[in-house]
Amino acid sequence: MQPLVSIVTPMYNNANVIIETITSVINQTYSNWELLLIDDASSDETIAILKPFKESDSRIKLFQHNQNKGAAxxxxxxxxxxxxxxIAFLDADDLWKENKLELQVSQLINNITDVSFGTYEWIDSKSKPLNIRVEAxxxxxxxxxxxxNYVGxxxxxxxxxxxxxxxxxxxxxxxxxxxxxEALKRSDKPAISIQETIAYYRITEGSLSSNKTNLIKHNFNVYYKGxxxxxxKSSLYLVQFLFEHLLIKKRLIKSIV
Structure with a gap:
């Protein structure tokens, strides 16, 4: 029996993209999964759109918040x-390549790692390629x-x-x-990546915020509050983060020729 993969997808007013996201899961070459759709009190047509998927595929499950509580x-x-x-994660506006789960489950089954991640590419609001790859x-x-943060x-x-x-x-x-x-802290192994593209990250307004104040504030809170x-100590780690993020991590973002 193949191991079951639980896929967690938070949703909030994603009616315009959720069909494509769910379809990218249904099209996986690895079929033993459950898709846990968590609606965070959407006010658009998201729930109505989900109904036929939920009724036709028992692997798709819907849970709802009565009020908006946020992604966490x-x-x-x-x-x-x-x-x-x-457990895997897929936001409601992103997509998976068809062999994503198959490649990663193979790593996990063979005890190569406890945490798998991989390379992904950027797409625009209409799912067109932006010819940018973020290498793992x-x-x-x-x-x-x-x-x-090196894990997409x-x-x-x-x-x-x-x-x-x-x-x-x-x-x-x-x-x-x-x-x-936390996952790597609990594991006795490093995370191992899939080097080929396995997912597509949708770039929307605000996705690539250049607001330096937010860059400092939110990442400081990872160390201080998280x-x-x-x-x-948090301030010292933030200095190290800014060096790593702005000078080293950026080298992994490459144009696709």
Whole structure:
């Protein structure tokens, strides 16, 4: 029996893209999955659009918040309801390549790693390629991840039977970074990547914010509020983060010729 993969997808007013996202899961070459759709009190047509998918495929499950609670709480609810051996994340506006799960489950089954991630590409609001690839490091240790977030959340998957379920703190931004830090902290192995493209990240207005104040504030809070470091220690790590993020991590973002 193939291990079950639980896929957690938070949604909030994603009626314009959710069909394509769900279809990218249905088209996976690896078929033993459950898709946990967590609606965070959408006010558009998202729920109506989901109805035929839910009725025609028992692997698709819908859970709803009565009021908007944010991405962290939505992901945590999905994690709580997950019944799979492995947990993966796919935001409601992103897409997976057809062999994404097949490649990563192979890594996890063979005990190569407890945490898998991979390379992804950018698409625009209409799903057209932007010819930009974000390459994944071949492997990733906790200490390297502590310097900057190298895991594209839409590519990440972890072995929850071994590591346990991981719930993230309710920060406004960067909750996913905290989640992958905790996963590597619990594991006795580095994360291993899939070097080929396995997912597509949708670039929308605000996706690539150049607001330096937010860059500093949200990432400082990962260290200060998320990891509980002192103010001084958090400040020192933030300096290290800015160097890593602006000078080293940027080298992984490449044009596709």
């Amino acid at each position: 709480e939505a992901r945590n609810l999905g994690t709580k309801m997950a019944t799979g051996n492995y 490091l071949k492997q990733l240790t906790y200490n390297k991840l502590l310097k900057a 959340n839409l590519t990440g998957i972890y072995n929850c039977k071994k590591l346990g379920k991981i719930y993230t703190k309710d920060l406004k931004k960067r909750q996913d970074w905290l989640l992958w830090l 990891l509980g470091y002192s103010y001084i």
